[in-house]
Amino acid sequence: MFSGAHSRDLLFSFTVRDGDKVTLPCENVINNHLNCDTTTWLFTDSRGKAAVELVNLGQIKEKAKSDRLSVTAECSLVLKKVTVEDVGRYTCRQFIGNPWTQQGPDAVVYLSVVHMTEQKKADEVTLNCSVWRYERCKYKVKWIHNSEALDRDYSNLKPLESECSATVTFLNLAYTHLSTYDFNCSVTTEDNKVQLFTFSTQSSGKKPGEVLKNLSK
Known part of the structure; x- marks a missing residue:
């Protein structure tokens, strides 16, 4: 099963952490192809280039x-060591005949990438989690610690949430028991699927964020 959510036939969206590997499905493949000789993949980035x-x-x-x-x-389409430069729209098309003629509708996959950073300033630590995406922001992003929202158990921490991004700041001296790797970035999609990404400034080699649950609207 693919680690992504689809809103309708032939349209998928995936959210993965930078550095990870992702497999983008082609849902319109023609039967009896020979080594995918009917398949073409196109990529359009978030900057609107051709x-x-x-x-x-x-x-x-x-x-x-x-x-x-x-392939x-x-x-x-398998993409290794994903970066924010890979964010965009991926289109799978099928061609047959001579001259080549497109068969059926496009199969489209939107890829979003979670990028995390850590900044240290004196005794202060700030973690940032951002979702880079192709279209407008469709995500809610927040930091949690040990599966609890920060504003519940850590009222003295400073969480800040904005469009497709979240930061949390804390003092090392005040929270010597905290490890940055105990923090998780929670990303909620438009259809209320939640993915948790353990803090890391580079890929851990683990699978992309696990879909944890569906939240009721």
């Missing part, structure tokens, strides 16, 4: 990312 062809009829074409890209037997 679409870039990543895969053409099963063959990797984007040289800048070729060491991080691969599965099911024609899904």
